[in-house]
Amino acid sequence: xxxxPEPTSSLRRARGPGRHAPTRxxxxxxxxxxxxxxxxxxxxxxxxxLARRLVAVLLIGIYLLLPWIPVRGxxxxxxxxxxxxxxxxxxxxxxxxAWLLFFGVSGLGFALFxxxxxxxxxxCGWACPHTVFxxxxxxxxxxxxxxxxxxxxxxxAAPLTTGKALRVVGKHGLYLLAALGITHLFxxxxxxxxxxxxxxxxxxxxxxxxxxxxxxxxxxxxxxxxWFREQLCIVICPYGRLQSALSDDQTLSIGYDARRxxxxxxxxxxxxxxxxxxxxxxxxxxxxxxxRHGLQMECIGCAACIDACDEVxxxxxxxxxxxxxxxxxxxxxxxxxxxxxxxxxxxxxLTIGAAVATFAFSTVKPAGFLVYRMTGAAYxxxxxxxxxxxxxxxxxxxxxxxxxxxxxxxxxxGAHTTGFAHPVTLDSLAESVAPLVVSLDRRDYRGPxxxxxxxxxxxxxxxxxxxxxxxGPDARLLEEEDHEKGIRR
Amino acid sequence: MKPDRDQPNxxxxxxxxxxxxxxxxxxxxxxxxLYTLYGSIALWFVLWFISVTVPxxxxxxxxxxxxxxxxxxxxxxxxxxxxxxxKFWEMSRNPVFVDAGRQxxxxxxVACHLESLRGKSENPAAVGPDLTDTAWLHGGTPxxxxxxxxxGVLAKGMPAWEPVLxxxxxxxxxxxxxxxxxxxxxxxxxxxx
Numbered sequence: 196x197x198x199x200p201e202p203t204s205s206l207r208r209a210r211g212p213g214r215h216a217p218t219r220x221x222x223x224x225x226x227x228x229x230x231x232x233x234x235x236x237x238x239x240x241x242x243x244x245l246a247r248r249l250v251a252v253l254l255i256g257i258y259l260l261l262p263w264i265p266v267r268g269x270x271x272x273x274x275x276x277x278x279x280x281x282x283x284x285x286x287x288x289x290x291x292x293a294w295l296l297f298f299g300v301s302g303l304g305f306a307l308f309x310x311x312x313x314x315x316x317x318x319c320g321w322a323c324p325h326t327v328f329x330x331x332x333x334x335x336x337x338x339x340x341x342x343x344x345x346x347x348x349x350x351x352a353a354p355l356t357t358g359k360a361l362r363v364v365g366k367h368g369l370y371l372l373a374a375l376g377i378t379h380l381f382x383x384x385x386x387x388x389x390x391x392x393x394x395x396x397x398x399x400x401x402x403x404x405x406x407x408x409x410x411x412x413x414x415x416x417x418x419x420x421x422w423f424r425e426q427l428c429i430v431i432c433p434y435g436r437l438q439s440a441l442s443d444d445q446t447l448s449i450g451y452d453a454r455r456x457x458x459x460x461x462x463x464x465x466x467x468x469x470x471x472x473x474x475x476x477x478x479x480x481x482x483x484x485x486x487r488h489g490l491q492m493e494c495i496g497c498a499a500c501i502d503a504c505d506e507v508x509x510x511x512x513x514x515x516x517x518x519x520x521x522x523x524x525x526x527x528x529x530x531x532x533x534x535x536x537x538x539x540x541x542x543x544x545l546t547i548g549a550a551v552a553t554f555a556f557s558t559v560k561p562a563g564f565l566v567y568r569m570t571g572a573a574y575x576x577x578x579x580x581x582x583x584x585x586x587x588x589x590x591x592x593x594x595x596x597x598x599x600x601x602x603x604x605x606x607x608x609g610a611h612t613t614g615f616a617h618p619v620t621l622d623s624l625a626e627s628v629a630p631l632v633v634s635l636d637r638r639d640y641r642g643p644x645x646x647x648x649x650x651x652x653x654x655x656x657x658x659x660x661x662x663x664x665x666x667g668p669d670a671r672l673l674e675e676e677d678h679e680k681g682i683r684r
Numbered sequence: 685m686k687p688d689r690d691q692p693n694x695x696x697x698x699x700x701x702x703x704x705x706x707x708x709x710x711x712x713x714x715x716x717x718l719y720t721l722y723g724s725i726a727l728w729f730v731l732w733f734i735s736v737t738v739p740x741x742x743x744x745x746x747x748x749x750x751x752x753x754x755x756x757x758x759x760x761x762x763x764x765x766x767x768x769x770x771k772f773w774e775m776s777r778n779p780v781f782v783d784a785g786r787q788x789x790x791x792x793x794v795a796c797h798l799e800s801l802r803g804k805s806e807n808p809a810a811v812g813p814d815l816t817d818t819a820w821l822h823g824g825t826p827x828x829x830x831x832x833x834x835x836g837v838l839a840k841g842m843p844a845w846e847p848v849l850x851x852x853x854x855x856x857x858x859x860x861x862x863x864x865x866x867x868x869x870x871x872x873x874x875x876x877x
Binding site: 570582611614630 | 695709711714792794795809810838839847848
């Protein structure tokens with residue numbers, strides 16, 4: 196691999212023939228006639244490049260491994276849409292728990308607000324799957340097959356030869372393989388690895404929907420990573436477009452220290468700033484901007500320009516950090532205020548959201564249990580008893596068969612319960628509705644009261660209780676009636 | 685002086701109007717964006733043409749009507765003539781109906797009528813009356829038994845089960861009850877006690 200910087204004397208050579216330098220007024224990658232300017236970012240090395248690569252390897256490792264690691268009998272993350280069960284690290288949610296999504300999504304939203312206000316586009320450059328796969332899989336394939344930026348640009352302009360055709364076919368073949376790998380992995384999150392392996396061995400028509408999905412998604416990913424690239428971040432990604440509303444002068448971003456760098460001039464010019472106008476920061480930029488114009492919408496915070504500039508500064512024996520992670524306030528000579536109303540507000544919102552979400556998730560029980568009154572009269576009085584009739588609804592949200600025992604508690608003496616003589620055995624996801632009739636000898640009746648219905652499973656790992664009201668007439672009315680009829684109480 | 689926008693390297697065009705001192709660029713949209721828009725419009729015409737003008741694909745109305753017809757047919761196929769006594773007797777001799785009815789009975793009706801169906805005759809403390817004897821409170825012909833089970837006797841605590849179980853399951857329960865009886869057996873109706 197060639198480590199030498201590309202030709203640096205002329206931007207025209209760096210950016211290809213007939214191209215102006217990046218400006219703040221236009222998107223570099225969109226020509227004025229609307230056509231696309233395809234970028235050939237130069238190689239970079241340095242501490243941020245290395246750190247980002249390590250983070251990317253770790254993230255790809257996590258993406259790859261999650262469907263393989265079993266936690267309590269299921270993959271660590273398994274979004275089983277077909278059975279409407281969603282497994283997260285041994286925690287299983289059923290479709291009736293979908294309301295928790297609100298807390299999940301809003302919690303992620305608040306977290307992203309908070310992180311963005313503090314650290315800017317740290318997500319985009321370091322953790323976004325688009326960047327992770329593009330920079331650390333697809334651009335690596337490109338670099339391996341087609342060489343460095345100069346070689347790629349030269350070859351792209353050159354006439355088609357057998358060698359060029361072979362490289363193009365090889366590169367795009369590998370792109371397609373990588374895209375197919377990613378979509379298969381993605382599908383595994385929804386159908387699990389054993390089902391995916393089964394789908395792959397059976398003929399496509401047997402699982403037509405999954406087959407079409409995988410190839411369609413692979414096609415979209417291939418297009419995205421082979422050609423579309425930075426256009427996604429610049430034009431499509433909504434998070435990128437929200438940046439200006441979430442960040443301020445105190446937000447960490449990647450910037451150029453103009454006070455130190457200007458006026459730029461060649462090495463040796465008297466009274467010149469630290470910037471030697473070598474264009475390395477422009478050549479390595481994957482979105483085609485000149486970071487020296489300041490913070491720009493296109494910047495995804497990948498830190499490539501920091502490493503590029505630091506390398507030049509070290510060679511010139513000048514202090515590094517002419518381009519660095521800093522806030523606009525810090526770059527202007529001030530101090531970054533980490534604690535400010537925006538970060539405090541977002542932090543408070545995040546804390547409230549996390550607390551509410553924790554509470555909401557703690558209310559999820561592995562069974563649904565409801566006691567409600569049967570249709571008809573609220574209570575029945577006959578010659579000997581006062582009677583209330585209830586329906587008990589049970590839903591087994593566990594993944595295995597469960598025998599539920601339903602018992603009544605805190606009933607007064609003289610009460611008699613029918614229904615639920617035997618445990619109710621329910622298959623996974625099954626539900627049952629069954630009556631529970633509570634009769635009370637009318638001589639023991641002293642007016643309405645509350646009692647408890649409790650459900651337990653065989654292993655007593657689950658206990659759910661509900662308080663239910665036993666309704667009836669005013670006890671004195673019954674007394675009078677009995678007195679008139681001469682019934683001895 | 686306006687730059688030529690068809691030259692890829694010219695400066696961006698600035699619109700002539702000014703609002704509140706603000707002027708705006710007239711930048712060209714990316715071609716891929718425009719082609720996506722044009723493609724969507726073209727696709728709309730294609731879909732409209734093949735589904736409305738020349739219905740190669742069935743239109744939404746046709747597809748909804750067909751789906752509704754399938755639902756109606758399934759309902760009709762699963763429905764039971766609940767006024768036909770002979771049909772109920774036939775069901776009560778069919779083990780499939782009787783077994784299905786027993787399962788529903790044993791999860792719901794046992795709370796009052798007991799597993800033996802004998803209710804108060806077996807245990808005076810039971811809530812429901814005996815369903816195995818020939819004395820009935822609300823009529824003993826199959827369609828009358830069905831009416832009692834489906835609409836209930838709310839004043840005495842017998843719930844209306846058809847809204848809960850649906851017609852078929854309610855009919856299965858009636859078939860199970862009738863399996864304890866013989867067609868043509870003498871029926872006595874005792875009005876409510």
